[in-house]
Amino acid sequence: MHTLHIVSKPPGNTRFRECLGMMGEQDALLLTGNAVTALADSTITLPAMVYALQEDVRARAIDPRQDISGQVTFDDMVSLTIRAQRVISW
Numbered sequence: 001m002h003t004l005h006i007v008s009k010p011p012g013n014t015r016f017r018e019c020l021g022m023m024g025e026q027d028a029l030l031l032t033g034n035a036v037t038a039l040a041d042s043t044i045t046l047p048a049m050v051y052a053l054q055e056d057v058r059a060r061a062i063d064p065r066q067d068i069s070g071q072v073t074f075d076d077m078v079s080l081t082i083r084a085q086r087v088i089s090w
Helices: 014-022 033-040 054-059 074-083
Strands: 003-007 028-031 050-053 070-072 086-089
Touching: 003 014, 003 074, 028 033, 028 074, 033 050, 033 054, 050 054, 050 074, 054 070, 070 074
Parallel strands: 003 028, 003 086, 028 050, 050 070
Antiparallel strands: none
16 A cells, blocks of 8 residues: 555545545545545445544444445554555545
8 A cells, every 4th residue: 555545524525525536546545533424425436445443433323335445443543554655644
């Protein structure tokens, strides 16, 4: 993975859309906070490598779409940041 983009803003926020627009093919997206609501929105095209913080998905009672790479724990989140060549937090 080249860049891990961590976004916490909801899909309606301009930072969320900017993040999606800046992603490359080898980048991954980690949804945290209110950004996990994108999993329930079928109008949003998410990248191939997308992860969601499990705690935030549960807290918002979201039933994620089938096309996400996976829900991750806080420990998994740390592992993702270590694997990435660079991390950008939106």
